[in-house]
Amino acid sequence: MPTIVQKFGGTSVSTPERIMRCAHRVLEARRAGNRVAVVVSAMGHTTDELIDLAAKVTPNPSPREMDMLMATGEQVSVALMSMALHSLGCDAVSLTGGQAGIDTDAAYRKARIARIDHERLERILGASGVPVVCGFQGVAPNGDITTLGRGGSDTTAVALAAALDVAADGGTCEIYTDVDGVYTADPRLVPSAAKLRHISYEEMLELASVGAAVMHPRAVLFGEKFGVPIHVRHSQKPDLGTLIVPEEQIMEDIVVVGCALKPDLGRVSLKGLPRGAGIQAQIFEPIAAANISVDDIVQTEFGDATTIAFTVEHGDIADVKSVCQELLGRLGRGEIDVEVGLAKISAVGTGMKSHAGVASRMFRALAEAGVPIHNITTSEIKISAIVDRQHGERGLQAVHDAFGLAAGEAVTAAMQSSGRGRR
Amino acid sequence: MPTIVQKFGGTSVSTPERIMRCAHRVLEARRAGNRVAVVVSAMGHTTDELIDLAAKVTPNPSPREMDMLMATGEQVSVALMSMALHSLGCDAVSLTGGQAGIDTDAAYRKARIARIDHERLERILGASGVPVVCGFQGVAPNGDITTLGRGGSDTTAVALAAALDVAADGGTCEIYTDVDGVYTADPRLVPSAAKLRHISYEEMLELASVGAAVMHPRAVLFGEKFGVPIHVRHSQKPDLGTLIVPEEQIMEDIVVVGCALKPDLGRVSLKGLPRGAGIQAQIFEPIAAANISVDDIVQTEFGDATTIAFTVEHGDIADVKSVCQELLGRLGRGEIDVEVGLAKISAVGTGMKSHAGVASRMFRALAEAGVPIHNITTSEIKISAIVDRQHGERGLQAVHDAFGLAAGEAVTAAMQSSGRGRR
Numbered sequence: 120m121p122t123i124v125q126k127f128g129g130t131s132v133s134t135p136e137r138i139m140r141c142a143h144r145v146l147e148a149r150r151a152g153n154r155v156a157v158v159v160s161a162m163g164h165t166t167d168e169l170i171d172l173a174a175k176v177t178p179n180p181s182p183r184e185m186d187m188l189m190a191t192g193e194q195v196s197v198a199l200m201s202m203a204l205h206s207l208g209c210d211a212v213s214l215t216g217g218q219a220g221i222d223t224d225a226a227y228r229k230a231r232i233a234r235i236d237h238e239r240l241e242r243i244l245g246a247s248g249v250p251v252v253c254g255f256q257g258v259a260p261n262g263d264i265t266t267l268g269r270g271g272s273d274t275t276a277v278a279l280a281a282a283l284d285v286a287a288d289g290g291t292c293e294i295y296t297d298v299d300g301v302y303t304a305d306p307r308l309v310p311s312a313a314k315l316r317h318i319s320y321e322e323m324l325e326l327a328s329v330g331a332a333v334m335h336p337r338a339v340l341f342g343e344k345f346g347v348p349i350h351v352r353h354s355q356k357p358d359l360g361t362l363i364v365p366e367e368q369i370m371e372d373i374v375v376v377g378c379a380l381k382p383d384l385g386r387v388s389l390k391g392l393p394r395g396a397g398i399q400a401q402i403f404e405p406i407a408a409a410n411i412s413v414d415d416i417v418q419t420e421f422g423d424a425t426t427i428a429f430t431v432e433h434g435d436i437a438d439v440k441s442v443c444q445e446l447l448g449r450l451g452r453g454e455i456d457v458e459v460g461l462a463k464i465s466a467v468g469t470g471m472k473s474h475a476g477v478a479s480r481m482f483r484a485l486a487e488a489g490v491p492i493h494n495i496t497t498s499e500i501k502i503s504a505i506v507d508r509q510h511g512e513r514g515l516q517a518v519h520d521a522f523g524l525a526a527g528e529a530v531t532a533a534m535q536s537s538g539r540g541r542r
Numbered sequence: 543m544p545t546i547v548q549k550f551g552g553t554s555v556s557t558p559e560r561i562m563r564c565a566h567r568v569l570e571a572r573r574a575g576n577r578v579a580v581v582v583s584a585m586g587h588t589t590d591e592l593i594d595l596a597a598k599v600t601p602n603p604s605p606r607e608m609d610m611l612m613a614t615g616e617q618v619s620v621a622l623m624s625m626a627l628h629s630l631g632c633d634a635v636s637l638t639g640g641q642a643g644i645d646t647d648a649a650y651r652k653a654r655i656a657r658i659d660h661e662r663l664e665r666i667l668g669a670s671g672v673p674v675v676c677g678f679q680g681v682a683p684n685g686d687i688t689t690l691g692r693g694g695s696d697t698t699a700v701a702l703a704a705a706l707d708v709a710a711d712g713g714t715c716e717i718y719t720d721v722d723g724v725y726t727a728d729p730r731l732v733p734s735a736a737k738l739r740h741i742s743y744e745e746m747l748e749l750a751s752v753g754a755a756v757m758h759p760r761a762v763l764f765g766e767k768f769g770v771p772i773h774v775r776h777s778q779k780p781d782l783g784t785l786i787v788p789e790e791q792i793m794e795d796i797v798v799v800g801c802a803l804k805p806d807l808g809r810v811s812l813k814g815l816p817r818g819a820g821i822q823a824q825i826f827e828p829i830a831a832a833n834i835s836v837d838d839i840v841q842t843e844f845g846d847a848t849t850i851a852f853t854v855e856h857g858d859i860a861d862v863k864s865v866c867q868e869l870l871g872r873l874g875r876g877e878i879d880v881e882v883g884l885a886k887i888s889a890v891g892t893g894m895k896s897h898a899g900v901a902s903r904m905f906r907a908l909a910e911a912g913v914p915i916h917n918i919t920t921s922e923i924k925i926s927a928i929v930d931r932q933h934g935e936r937g938l939q940a941v942h943d944a945f946g947l948a949a950g951e952a953v954t955a956a957m958q959s960s961g962r963g964r965r
Contacts, residue, residue: 135598169618175558176622177629184628187636188621191614195592198611199599205607206600213610218685262641 121290122244122283123148126158126254126276130297131354132196133163135203141295141354142203145249149209153290154244156283157211157251158276159200161192182227186256186266190215193253193272201251210248214239216265217258219250221275225259229268232257232275235282244283252279270335277338281345291348291362294334299353300360301326301333303377303524308512312519313526315376316359319366322376322467325501329465330381339363366469374470374477375522380515381463382508384414385436386493388428388456389443394420402427405442411435415463415496415505430494430505433459461493462511465503466518478502484521490514544713545667545706546571549581549677549699553720554777555619556586558626564777565626567718568672572632576713577667579706580634580674581699582623584615605650609679609689613638616676616695624674633671637662639688640681642673644698648682652691655680655698658705667706675702693758700761704768714771714785717757722776723783724749724756726800726947731935735942736949738799739782742789745799745890748924752888753804762786789892797893797900798945803938804886805931807837808859809916811851811879812866817843825850828865834858838886838919838928853917853928856882884916885934888926889941901925907944913937 125148127141141159148155169188173180180188197213204211216223220236243250254272259265267274273294280292301323304312318326320343327336333351342349342363352360392398399418406413416429431439436457447453464485471477478495481502485492490513494505506514519525548571550564564582571578592611596603603611620636627634639646643659666673677695682688690697696717703715724746727735741749743766750759756774765772765786775783815821822841829836839852854862859880870876887908894900901918904925908915913936917928929937942948 135595138599172558172618172622173625176561176625179629180625181628184621184624184636187624187638188618191617191621194614194617195595195611198607198614199595201607201610202596202599202603205604206602213607215610215687264638 120152120154121288122154122156122280122285123290124156124158124276124280124283124285124292125295126272126293127160127200127295127354128272128297129160129163129166131295132159132200135199137354138196138199138203139206142200142207142209144295144354145204146207146209148293149249155249156240156244156279157200157249158254158272158279159193159196159251160254160272161189162196162199165192165195183263186227186230186264189266190253190256190264193255197251197253204249204251210246211251212243212248213251214253216253216256216275217262219252219279221252221257221278223257223259223265223267225261225263225265227259227263227265230257230259230265232267232278235278237279237282240279240283270337273335273338274341277341277345277347277349280347281341286346286348291350292342293350293352294338295352295354296333297354298333298351299356299358300351301363301377304379304515304519305330308380309516309519311525313524315361317362317364317369318376319369319469320363321366321500322469323363325465325467325498326377326379329463329467329501329503330379334363373468374474375466375468375524376470377468377524378464378466378515378518378522380511381465382511383433384430384461384463384505384508385433386428386430386458386461386505387436387439387443388426388458389447389453390424390426390456391453392425392427393450393452394423394425398425399427401446402443405446406439409438409442411438413439415494415503417494430461430463460508461505462508462514463503463505464511464514464518465501466522467501469500471500471502480521481518484517485514488513488517490517543575543577544711545577545579545703545708546713547579547581547699547703547706547708547715548718549695549716550583550623550718550777551695551720552583552586552589554718555582555623558622560777561619561622561626562629564718565623565630565632567777568627569630569632571716572672578672579663579667579702580623580672581677581695581702582616582619582674583677583695584612585619585622588615588618606686609650609653609687612689613676613679613687616678620674620676627672627674633669634674635666635671636674637676639676639679639698640685642675642702644675644680644701646680646682646688646690648684648686648688650682650686650688653680653682653688655690655701658701660702660705663702663706693760696758696761697764700764700768700770700772703770704764709769709771714773715765716773716775717761718775718777719756720777721756721774722779722781723774724786724800727802727938727942728753731803732939732942734948736947738784740785740787740792741799742792742892743786744789744923745892746786748888748890748921749800749802752886752890752924752926753802757786796891797897798889798891798947799893800891800947801887801889801938801941801945803934804888805934806856807853807884807886807928807931808856809851809853809881809884809928810859810862810866811849811881812870812876813847813849813879814876815848815850816873816875817846817848821848822850824869825866828869829862832861832865834861836862838917838926840917853884853886883931884928885931885937886926886928887934887937887941888924889945890924892923894923894925903944904941907940908937911936911940913940
């Protein structure tokens with residue numbers, strides 16, 4: 120009998136009525152002949168409310184106590200979800216992370232799952248029950264409650280699905296959320312965007328890194344590592360969503376599966392730096408220490424001077440400037456230049472690995488749309504172009520059109536290989 | 543170094559500001575040279591809000607899931623209290639009931655403490671830390687979260703104080719509440735009522751049973767069993783409150799320590815019942831099964847018929863009537879008579895055990911105040927009179943005056959023994 124892990128996010132369980140609707144989802148999956156385990160997040164804005172409460176007590180709460188506090192949000196949800204299932208005649212058992220056997224390290228607020236002892240889960244499932252597990256939390260070696268940090272509830276669900284080896288019997292990990300799947304582009308920006316039936320872990324990761332916020336990359340990585348099929352679905356709609364699976368399970372060889380826009384980027388250029396080893400580390404170590412993500416690093420040399428430029432999100436520019444100014448002061452040379460109002464358009468697809476002409480097709484599309492490109496970066500399965508913010512949506516639409524991503528139009532490998540030179 | 547267990551109730555921790563004030567209380571006790579462990583209840587109306595939330599999901603939630611839900615209230619409080627203590631430079635560690643080593647039976651919603659493994663508490667106290675423990679909860683043998691039912695947080699505090707053997711080093715269990723101690727009568731009814739410096743466990747229990755709602759009897763019984771001195775104090779006032787201690791520790795031999803009024807009672811009389819064994823069980827077993835407390839049972843016999851009368855609270859009269867009518871129907875004889883608008887005035891004191899004239903002094907006081915007595919019941923250390931509801935406050939004041947309970951006037955054993963015949 121297949122086992123399905125169903126994860127319901129905060130929006131899906133924000134009211135008693137919505138919790139009841141999720142409970143019906145569980146029953147449907149059971150009636151369809153599956154064993155079901157459930158993972159839930161905290162209701163709606165509970166997490167934010169708890170953070171506010173802590174802030175009223177102290178501006179600087181200890182991570183251990185924050186975890187003790189935050190873990191209550193999911194605990195409320197599992198109790199209510201179990202009650203809802205009971206009221207539908209289903210034998211549910213709520214479990215905290217610790218009770219579900221989720222052992223973590225002791226890194227409060229960003230704990231990593233070390234081990235899942237799934238004996239109690241198996242016992243409940245074996246007795247035709249539904250374990251209802253708190254997402255986002257576990258227990259440290261000393262018995263303290265820990266939370267998993269961002270993307271935690273998705274990670275819990277995928278980790279439980281891995282521990283229960285759902286793939287072995289044709290099961291999946293279903294992530295219920297407020298979108299109905301992964302699209303070829305954000306449908307709010309590209310109205311013709313199509314829902315993908317399948318996407319590979321790698322593609323999902325690259326799409327997430329360039330702005331598609333459907334699932335946290337951490338949970339996708341976990342799924343990839345343990346081969347857990349992840350089904351992203353809408354919690355209030357019955358339609359099938361998008362299945363995230365190993366690349367080799369996707370029969371149809373699509374070259375580009377999706378594209379994304381990351382708006383509101385700024386570009387920081389450090390000019391007149393000394394040449395020589397170590398300058399990069401001196402720049403990026405303090406930026407990383409300040410927890411700022413940088414991207415699209417470009418280095419150019421002219422005479423005895425080096426220029427290093429990179430993009431960051433607008434919100435991080437002030438922090439980056441102060442870190443860099445401190446460095447230039449120490450070096451006694453160089454200047455800083457900041458450009459704002461940029462955006463990044465990316466196209467993602469594992470088909471790029473083996474098929475030519477993808478980059479050139481993207482560049483031609485942008486050129487024909489009158490979108491100048493400031494910089495280009497590529498990975499194995501992704502091409503990104505930095506453009507002016509004002510051209511972002513138009514460029515995204517043009518790239519989406521160029522790869523035929525609107526429903527039923529995707530450029531397959533066969534079409535591509537009759538194509539136009541290597542990228 | 544003495545160890546003090548400080549328990550803060552829901553009103554005392556209802557806002558971040560109040561939590562901070564409680565944290566200052568902890569620091570004061572530490573500065574005075576004590577080790578301190580803290581027990582907290584859920585904030586303000588949290589418990590009621592959680593009950594409402596469950597009611598919106600199902601009218602009939604399972605006890606296990608209710609405990610999972612309710613336990614979050616105290617967990618929020620311990621985290622915030624620990625943060626407050628940290629912000630004052632105090633090394634606090636929050637603990638759930640389970641983490642604090644509180645093992646209970648598996649009776650969800652009304653669990654009993656089976657054992658306290660105080661190793662972790664001792665370790666934290668030994669390192670000059672403050673353990674901050676969730677009141678009202680523990681963990682069942684199977685690892686499930688349980689709650690202790692009514693009076694649970696007080697019971698947690700007294701039980702921890704017993705486990706830590708606070709009495710051995712001159713420590714106490716401090717119960718912080720919204721009254722500043724135990725009074726000779728309810729000050730809202732008797733303005734001259736005086737705060738007691740000491741009261742015995744027995745007296746406290748009898749006062750609680752006749753209407754003085756300062757502390758739950760369950761926690762007092764626990765204190766009596768393990769000899770834990772309990773200090774009832776106001777959470778927002780610095781004054782000393784009332785110390786509940788073993789009788790033998792109270793030097794001043796007060797005959798009556800307090801009196802109380804239980805208003806809104808009704809009297810149910812079952813007349814024309816058959817004589818013979820077993821009729822009492824037939825009446826009171828179904829009433830007990832309906833969870834109704836009865837009191838002041840009087841049985842009178844005339845010819846071949848028996849009359850059994852007893853008092854119940856007004857709110858229970860309808861239920862009692864239907865139980866009794868069902869019984870009379872089965873017996874095929876007898877009739878039911880209900881009288882409402884009654885009240886009970888009680889005087890309590892361990893001095894009654896050894897000193898005469900207490901009852902007659904009370905009856906004279908009521909007679910002089912023009913309060914007719916409908917019925918009398920006594921225990922070793924309590925005398926109660928059933929009177930008309932409308933005479934309740936006046937009668938209470940008269941009894942309070944008769945025993946000189948206003949501040950500085952108490953009738954001591956020495957005065958009493960020059961007195962007026964056995965009660």
